[in-house]
Amino acid sequence: MRNPFRNEADAFRLVLLTVGYFGLIVVAAAINTWLGLAVFVVLTLLAIAAVMRSRREPPQQAVIRPSAPGERRILVVANETVGGEPLRDLIHRRSEGVEERVRVVCPTLMSPVRYFASDEDRPRAAAHERLERSLGRLRDLGITAEGEVGDADPLQAIEDALRSFGADEVIISTHPEGRSVWLERGVVRAARERFDVPITHVVVDLEAEEAEARP
Amino acid sequence: MSAHAEAAHHAAHPPEAHRSSRVDAPTLGMLLFIASEIMLFGSFFTAYFFIRVNGNAEWPLEPFHLPVFVAGVNTAILVTSSFTIHWALQAIKRGNRAGLQAGLVLTLALGTTFLATQILEYARVGFAPHDGAFGTIFYGLTGLHGAHVFVGLTLLTFATIRAFRGHFTESHHHGVEIPGIYWHFVDVMWIVVYATVYLL
Numbered sequence: 001m002r003n004p005f006r007n008e009a010d011a012f013r014l015v016l017l018t019v020g021y022f023g024l025i026v027v028a029a030a031i032n033t034w035l036g037l038a039v040f041v042v043l044t045l046l047a048i049a050a051v052m053r054s055r056r057e058p059p060q061q062a063v064i065r066p067s068a069p070g071e072r073r074i075l076v077v078a079n080e081t082v083g084g085e086p087l088r089d090l091i092h093r094r095s096e097g098v099e100e101r102v103r104v105v106c107p108t109l110m111s112p113v114r115y116f117a118s119d120e121d122r123p124r125a126a127a128h129e130r131l132e133r134s135l136g137r138l139r140d141l142g143i144t145a146e147g148e149v150g151d152a153d154p155l156q157a158i159e160d161a162l163r164s165f166g167a168d169e170v171i172i173s174t175h176p177e178g179r180s181v182w183l184e185r186g187v188v189r190a191a192r193e194r195f196d197v198p199i200t201h202v203v204v205d206l207e208a209e210e211a212e213a214r215p
Numbered sequence: 216m217s218a219h220a221e222a223a224h225h226a227a228h229p230p231e232a233h234r235s236s237r238v239d240a241p242t243l244g245m246l247l248f249i250a251s252e253i254m255l256f257g258s259f260f261t262a263y264f265f266i267r268v269n270g271n272a273e274w275p276l277e278p279f280h281l282p283v284f285v286a287g288v289n290t291a292i293l294v295t296s297s298f299t300i301h302w303a304l305q306a307i308k309r310g311n312r313a314g315l316q317a318g319l320v321l322t323l324a325l326g327t328t329f330l331a332t333q334i335l336e337y338a339r340v341g342f343a344p345h346d347g348a349f350g351t352i353f354y355g356l357t358g359l360h361g362a363h364v365f366v367g368l369t370l371l372t373f374a375t376i377r378a379f380r381g382h383f384t385e386s387h388h389h390g391v392e393i394p395g396i397y398w399h400f401v402d403v404m405w406i407v408v409y410a411t412v413y414l415l
Contacts, residue, residue, distance in 0.1 A: 015403055018402075
């Protein structure tokens with residue numbers, strides 16, 4: 001659950017919301033007692049709905065560990081799309097003249113039912129397989145990388161990885177628009193709002209690349 | 216790193232403490248503290264609503280009168296102090312130490328004004344805690360909040376002294392952030408107290 005007192009900015013927002021909430025109730029009650037009651041009920045329901053919605057959103061902020069001099073740490077986050085020329089070119093461009101350290105994070109993809117039941121053995125095993133495939137693909141492209149399986153929520157997975165890895169840049173690799181669930185859910189935009197690390201979005205269309213590669 | 220080297224490394228430096236990645240320890244501590252505070256205020260509000268609903272009469276009960284205007288001004292002062300502490304935090308996050316110091320001093324001044332006004336209000340309000348359930352719950356709720364303002368001011372005083380000693384930086388300002396969160400909580404609670412006890 002998102003904690004409104006997680007940081008000062010959230011707490012300040014809560015002050016403003018409280019002023020608005022009680023301000024509207026008091027004004028409505030001054031006009032008519034029943035109107036005040038109605039406004040109270042409506043605003044309270046809206047507040048509950050907002051809290052329920054925010055419970056689905058991941059918490060904010062991460063502690064970022066700086067990289068050593070002469071080193072560039074790149075965090076690649078993808079579910080199934082690690083690989084492809086755009087990603088390889090980007091990593092090579094970013095690590096020119098410095099020693100690159102690449103970490104791949106594959107979030108554990110699972111249904112909400114499995115998530116709430118903590119039934120994550122099979123999804124984690126599947127994520128491990130995807131991670132191994134991804135590391136293999138990167139090796140084929142000439143990039144040495146380490147990897148880990150992350151949280152089911154891609155933003156939480158990034159936050160967790162940033163805590164232990166302290167990346168200089170995060171690359172989010174997705175399918176093209178229209179086929180990517182992450183793009184539809186605004187994961188890239190949310191990551192840019194949430195983390196102080198540069199976020200680069202790479203569209204990887206492995207199917208198109210494979211089709212092009214066929215004779 | 217070989218197993219031997221790793222063992223030697225761990226012997227010299229203990230491994231990093233494991234902790235939840237969801238929220239850091241000081242903030243979690245503050246959250247738990249505030250949760251307990253909400254329960255405390257909740258019990259007082261329960262008593263207040265019990266008295267009010269059971270009384271089944273106009274509020275405040277005759278012949279008592281609440282100083283709504285003075286308390287309203289006081290509310291504006293406290294809400295303003297939330298803006299100034301927020302400004303102080305934003306300033307230090309941008310490396311503006313003067314902004315941090317000014318924001319903290321202003322917050323302290325506003326908080327002190329609020330507390331002083333509340334004490335003056337007690338002297339002039341015309342009833343005492345022992346004047347029935349109404350007086351008891353009025354002083355109980357506003358006094359409980361006043362005690363929290365005092366604690367908040369104490370925390371802010373420490374933060375201000377540290378700010379003037381140059382203790383905070385752009386990346387290290389937990390000593391302001393935590394009292395800031397607490398101060399906003401105190402502000403939120405006052406808005407609830409003012410709206411329910413004085414206005415509704």
